[in-house]
Amino acid sequence: MKTRRTIAAIAGLVLTSLLVAGCGSTGAGDGDASGSVGSDASSIQKGGTLIWGSRSEPGNGGLDPYVASVYRSTAVLALTYETLVVKNDSGKLEPALATKWEQPDPTTYRFTIRDGVKFSDGSALTIDDVVWSFKHHKEVNGAGDEALANLKDIKAVDDHTVEFTFTEAVPSFLNLISRRTGGYFIVKQSWYEQADSKTRQTQTVGTGPFTVEEWNHGVDLKLAKNTHYWEKGVPYLDGIDFKVTGGDEQTLLSLVQQGSVDAAWFWDSELAAQAQNAGFTKGKDQFTSARSIWIDPNYGNGALKDVRVRRAISEAIDREQLIKLGANGEGALSFATPPAFNELAKPNDSTPYYKYDPDDAKKLLKQAGADNLTISITYGSDASSQTDVAILQLIAKQLSKVGVNLKLNGVPYSEVQNVFTTGADFPSELVWVVGTKGADAASSYHSWLDDSGKVSHWQGNADAEKAKSILAQARKETDATKRAKQLDQLNTEVADKVLILNPLATPLNTQLWSSKVHGFSTDSEDARANLKYTWIEH
Amino acid sequence: MPSAFRAYGRYAVRKLGSTVFVLVVLSLIVFLMVRLVPGDPLAGYYDTQGIPSDTKIAALRAQLGLDKPWPVQYASWFGALLHGDFGDSLTQPYSVGSQIAKRLPYSIELSVLSTLIALAIAIPFGLVAGRREGAWQDAVIRACSFFAIAMPSFVIGLAIVLTNSRTLRLRLVGAVSFAQDPFDNLRLMLAPALVLAFPFAAELIRYLRANVIEDLKRPYAVTLRAKGLTRGQMVSGHSLRNSLIPLSTVVGLHLAALVGGTVVIENVFSIPGMGQFLIQSINAADYPSVQGAVFVIGVIFIAMNLVIELLYPVINPRIGEV
Numbered sequence: 031m032k033t034r035r036t037i038a039a040i041a042g043l044v045l046t047s048l049l050v051a052g053c054g055s056t057g058a059g060d061g062d063a064s065g066s067v068g069s070d071a072s073s074i075q076k077g078g079t080l081i082w083g084s085r086s087e088p089g090n091g092g093l094d095p096y097v098a099s100v101y102r103s104t105a106v107l108a109l110t111y112e113t114l115v116v117k118n119d120s121g122k123l124e125p126a127l128a129t130k131w132e133q134p135d136p137t138t139y140r141f142t143i144r145d146g147v148k149f150s151d152g153s154a155l156t157i158d159d160v161v162w163s164f165k166h167h168k169e170v171n172g173a174g175d176e177a178l179a180n181l182k183d184i185k186a187v188d189d190h191t192v193e194f195t196f197t198e199a200v201p202s203f204l205n206l207i208s209r210r211t212g213g214y215f216i217v218k219q220s221w222y223e224q225a226d227s228k229t230r231q232t233q234t235v236g237t238g239p240f241t242v243e244e245w246n247h248g249v250d251l252k253l254a255k256n257t258h259y260w261e262k263g264v265p266y267l268d269g270i271d272f273k274v275t276g277g278d279e280q281t282l283l284s285l286v287q288q289g290s291v292d293a294a295w296f297w298d299s300e301l302a303a304q305a306q307n308a309g310f311t312k313g314k315d316q317f318t319s320a321r322s323i324w325i326d327p328n329y330g331n332g333a334l335k336d337v338r339v340r341r342a343i344s345e346a347i348d349r350e351q352l353i354k355l356g357a358n359g360e361g362a363l364s365f366a367t368p369p370a371f372n373e374l375a376k377p378n379d380s381t382p383y384y385k386y387d388p389d390d391a392k393k394l395l396k397q398a399g400a401d402n403l404t405i406s407i408t409y410g411s412d413a414s415s416q417t418d419v420a421i422l423q424l425i426a427k428q429l430s431k432v433g434v435n436l437k438l439n440g441v442p443y444s445e446v447q448n449v450f451t452t453g454a455d456f457p458s459e460l461v462w463v464v465g466t467k468g469a470d471a472a473s474s475y476h477s478w479l480d481d482s483g484k485v486s487h488w489q490g491n492a493d494a495e496k497a498k499s500i501l502a503q504a505r506k507e508t509d510a511t512k513r514a515k516q517l518d519q520l521n522t523e524v525a526d527k528v529l530i531l532n533p534l535a536t537p538l539n540t541q542l543w544s545s546k547v548h549g550f551s552t553d554s555e556d557a558r559a560n561l562k563y564t565w566i567e568h
Numbered sequence: 569m570p571s572a573f574r575a576y577g578r579y580a581v582r583k584l585g586s587t588v589f590v591l592v593v594l595s596l597i598v599f600l601m602v603r604l605v606p607g608d609p610l611a612g613y614y615d616t617q618g619i620p621s622d623t624k625i626a627a628l629r630a631q632l633g634l635d636k637p638w639p640v641q642y643a644s645w646f647g648a649l650l651h652g653d654f655g656d657s658l659t660q661p662y663s664v665g666s667q668i669a670k671r672l673p674y675s676i677e678l679s680v681l682s683t684l685i686a687l688a689i690a691i692p693f694g695l696v697a698g699r700r701e702g703a704w705q706d707a708v709i710r711a712c713s714f715f716a717i718a719m720p721s722f723v724i725g726l727a728i729v730l731t732n733s734r735t736l737r738l739r740l741v742g743a744v745s746f747a748q749d750p751f752d753n754l755r756l757m758l759a760p761a762l763v764l765a766f767p768f769a770a771e772l773i774r775y776l777r778a779n780v781i782e783d784l785k786r787p788y789a790v791t792l793r794a795k796g797l798t799r800g801q802m803v804s805g806h807s808l809r810n811s812l813i814p815l816s817t818v819v820g821l822h823l824a825a826l827v828g829g830t831v832v833i834e835n836v837f838s839i840p841g842m843g844q845f846l847i848q849s850i851n852a853a854d855y856p857s858v859q860g861a862v863f864v865i866g867v868i869f870i871a872m873n874l875v876i877e878l879l880y881p882v883i884n885p886r887i888g889e890v
Contacts, residue, residue, distance in 0.1 A: 090612035090852070092661040097628070099613055174621020231661030247662050248671065248840035248848070249743070273742075274840075276848065280726075281838045284741040287733035308733075444611045444853070451614045 073548075078568040079269045080547065080561070083282050083291035087251055087274045092231030093242060095215045096170045096222075101466065101538070104211035106272070108557040109253060110150070111215035111236035114141050114160070115208045119554045121373035123208055127155070127216055127237060136199040136508055137182075143190050148258035149218045150234065150241035157186040162219040164194070176473065177206035177214065201508045202470035209469035210557040239265040239562035250274055259562075266549070266565035286310060286542070292566060293543035293550070298417060299360040302540035310542035313552035315360060318467040319538040320368040321421065323407065323531035324449070324478055326456040326487040333400055334459055337493050340528035341383045342394035346432040347425060348386040352534050356421035364535030365521040367474050370467045370554045373510075375518045382526040391432040404435040406458035408449075411440025415464075417536075422462060425533060450477065453484035460531070466538055467555065471517050472504045479529065493527045576881055587874050594866045595649065595859075599642050602850075602858045609634065609658040609853045632658050645859065654860035659852045664860035667845060672827075672864065674743060675834075675841035679826035681757055682764035683819060689765065690772030691808070697773060698780025699803045709773060716770035722832035725763040729836055743839045760837040764830060768822060775818060779811035817876055824872035827865055 088106055091098035095111055098104060114128040123131075128141040147155040161184055168178040182195045196203075207214040221235040234242045237260065240253040251272040255265050273291055275281040279301050285291045286305045294310070296302035306312050327335040334340055353361035362369050363377040363384065377384050395401045409415065409422055419440070426436040439458055448454040449461050468474050477483040479494065479501055488494035497520060504516040524530060538556045546567040553559045609632070610625055629635050633644070648655055654664035697709040732740050739756070746753040780803055783789060789802055797805070831843030842861055849857035 090610075090659045094661075097613075097624075170624055170627075171621040172623030174623055228656075228661050246670075247660060247667060248845060275838045276835060276840065276844045278835045278838070281729075281741055281836060284729050284733050285838070288737050288739050288741060290739060290742055444608065447611050447614055451611070 074266055074565050075567060076266045076565065077268050078566045079271050080267050080293060080564060080566050081271045081273055081291045083273045083275060083285045083294035085275050085279050085282050085297070087245075087247065087272070093234055093245075094227070094230040095213065095217050095234075095236075096166060097231070099213065101211065104213065105557055106242075106251065106253075107213075107215060107234070107236075108210040108238070108555075108559065109240045109270075109561060110234040110238040110242060110256075111217065112238050113208060113210065113212070113214050114143075114216070115204065116210055116559070117205075117208050117554070119372065121371065121554070123204060126208075127160075131204075133508075137196040139194045139203060140187070141192050141194075143192065144260060145190065147237050147260045149221075149237055150256040150258060151218070151221070152258050153218065155216065155218075155237055157189055157192060159219050160192050160216055161186055163216045164214070166217070166219075166222075167214060176470075177203050199506065199508050201504075201506060201513060202472060205470040206473075210553075210555050210559055212469045240270060243269065248274060248276060261562070265562040267561070270561060283308075289544075291544075292547050293541070295539040295541045297539050299358045299536070299540055302360075302542060303358065305542050310544055311547075313541040313543070313550070315362075315537045315540070316552050316554050316556055317362040317364065317369040317535040317537060318554070318556050320364045320366060320465045320467075320474075320535045321418065321533055322366060322463045322465050323533065324456070324461045324463055324485065324487075325528075325530060326459055326461075327491060328487060329456055329459040333403055333405065335491070336398045336400070337527055338394040338398040339400050339403065340531075342391040342398070342400075342432065343429065343434060344383040344525075344528045344531055345385070345387045345394070346391040346429050346434065347531070347533055348428050349384065349534055350386065351428070352421055352424055356424045357417065357534060357536050360540065361534040361536045364532045366465075366524060366530050366532055367471045367517065367521060368465070368467045368535040370535075371471050372554060373514050374471060374521070377521075377525070377532075382522065383528060384525060388432050395433060401433050402435075403433065404437065405460060406437040406439050407460035407462055408439045408441055408446060408457045409462035410443030410446045410464075412443045415443065418462065418464065421533065450485050456487065472501060472513075475501050475520065475524075476505075479524075488529060494529055497523045497527065497529055579881055580878055583874060583877050587870055590870055591867065594870070595646055595863060596642070598859050598862045598866070599645065600638075601862075602853075602855050603638060605850070605853070609855060612659050612852050634658075645856065649863070654863075655856040657849075657854050657857050659854045659857075664856050667857065668842070668860055668864055671840055671842050671845045673746065674839050675827045675830060675843065677746065677753075678757060678761055678764065678830055678834075678839065678841060679823050681754075681761035682768060682826065683823050685761055685765035686769035686772055687819070689769035690776060693769075694773040694776025694811075695780060695803050695808060697777040698784070698807065699799055701777075701781050706777075710777075713770035713773045716766045717774075719767070721763050721767050722836060724766065725760065725833050725836040728759060728763065741836075741838050743837070756837075757839075760830075760833050760839060764826065764833055768826075771822075772815065772818065776811055776815060779814065780807045783807040783810050820872050820876050821869075824869040827868050 086102050088098065088103040089100040091103060093103060093107060095107055098107060112127050114126060115123050115131060116126045118124050125144070127144055127147060129144050130142040132140050134140060143155070143157060143160060149155060164178060164184050168175050168181055173179055177200065180196045180198055180200055182197050184192065184194050187193050206212060216237060218235045222230060225233070232242070232245050239256055239259050239261070241256045243252040243254040245251045251274070253270045255268050259265065273285065275285065279296055279298050282294055282296065283301045283304055286294050287308045294305060296305060302312065325334055325340065349363055353359065365377055367374055369376050379385060392401070395403065407422065409418060411419060422438055426438055429436045441457070445457070446461060446463070449456060450463060465474070478485045479488060479497060480486060481489050481498070500516055500520040500523060504513055504520060507513040507516055541552050541558070543550055548565050548567070549560065550564040551560050610628060613625065613628065633641060645655055652665070654668065656663050657667070693709050697706045700706045729740060732738055740759045743756055744752040784799070784802060784807060789806070792802060792806070827842060829843070830841060831847055834841045834844040835847070842865060846858065846861040849861060
């Protein structure tokens, strides 16, 4: 009898604990999925804090605008600092801190700075801050500063005008400095110079719509509204709280399902779909991430030197199947420049060797005497790359149908990084690279195609000569329309000679929000630029 | 008495000396171990979107002291450690000490809470199983214990979180510090603590059961039974007390192991404790953070061991004389 009482008491204790653990639940955001873009001004509710769930917090370099370069840092910096100009979703330049810009001659750019702009600490933005921001950027990055490497001089013409002079034309200049997450931010000189390294990495004094209020590492990053923001009436939110789950997206999904976050971004499209099932609205897919396979034609016995072999591999890849099965439908055909470059043409049925044609692939392999080919591909096999692993397994299966044995060589992603950061030798014929839309389409080609690029393996290869020549022209072309045409031509030429393999592009991440969030939409840089127009029901 | 004190003093000094030696060796192993793992802390500055220039990377390497030989780096780190300074993170803008100070309370709380729950479950069930050896109660308790031991705690955790996500949608995931909101903190900590407590409780039940069964067969127990004490009185009055001494050793060591051993559960329930900190630091090849975290976890384990070893002579005076 006493034993029964004991067991009952303990069972009661456990049950009570579970109930206590559960009480105060907030329920799920199971609204009508109407988190719409664009809001009727009269219905906008100002104030409130948006809770945004994320698996990670800012990375190396924290929030120092001159040190941080990884996306999880720059995506926050883009909300707290601003650039002179920005690009809209059509790829057209728009004013930001500069209201006007002109190019009086091929080597000179002049910008008129917006009047009445203040930093988040209430101090006025001066022309000296603008000049210093660019000078300091060049000082930190040296010759590797793509936009400013050829800068001859930057000076304040008057209190509102800044002028850049280059030693030669830099057609990519405006593209590079207009990228929201590109790092060409305008920073308050006196604050930056006085602050110590830790302060620069944990606090911000910018002109953006938000400013950092508090960063609890591993827990959350809180942004507060910049009350001095120059654009009248925005931001609507009082703040944004980026909740960090610590690397596990399943946990992030749980936060979505239990209603603990208002919005979230997922790298795993399957989990994003589950968040959508929980009532969250999925933002428009911006195909900013090109999944590319870089080729070293000279590796091993040089089987990939033969263009017929490369063409056969390209034709043996069923891209539609990869998009449907490998990427859960969240993919698109892609060149080396991902489809988010809206000013460029997209691949289509007439793109050379993109259409799935296993019979022709077999024929080409036979002609090349490579009908029993074995090649390897190296890829990052970390837990965060599971989607890529599924795609690669599918590619290996597809290639096996034409007699190509593709060996999958999974290594820690840091080893893959060595290839494109330090220019280390390829560990196999092929290397899987998860690319992201850069600031300038021509720059996407430079590192692996141009002979001066860090990763180039096409020196002296006749197949690449025409592509290199088009790239050289595009890099010098100052007329944006002509440049876009050259880049389209380059994409077609690269596809024809299969100098790189581009199975598909996917969104860098999938952004979702609950039904009480309004006015938010994704942007072509995945920079969450529309958070300043976002409001929340409260 | 004075000679007993002297013996205990010698014993304590010997144990303390060996502990200091173990800590120095631990610091060296930890330091070298993190450098043997492939990965460059500066790799985290690279991104396919924005690749920092070589100038910038070289400057960062020098600034972080990574361009110096490892013995110099070790001497500098260990010297600072002796002053209680764990150094700064290589990849994030914080001092390692401040992060440990923020995260350790979560892990300690989780460990203590799960240990208390485990004891609350284990003591009554262990005693019942021991007292009713061979009866149906014993069979049921043993079966449940086997199941709880065999089932990894993270599987139970995931099952709870996933089931909850599809049904009740209670707020089970996340963490709030005790200082911020004690009630919310305990509410959120309870589910992971329960998940950790079940397998631990199962182990303790088996341990306690075996102790009680053995104790009840001792001559003194037979004598007391002959004098009229019931099995229940024997268990609650004597066997429990006799079992608590070895049980406290097991609990102490397990408690220390839990502080760094809750990595998966911390991830499942999004608790920013030491385990999560360690994993994040390893992934980022953040040497000082990994060194600091492993060292502190090691110190806790060693300290627990030391306390237990220093308590042995108190429990059994013959140990100190050896």
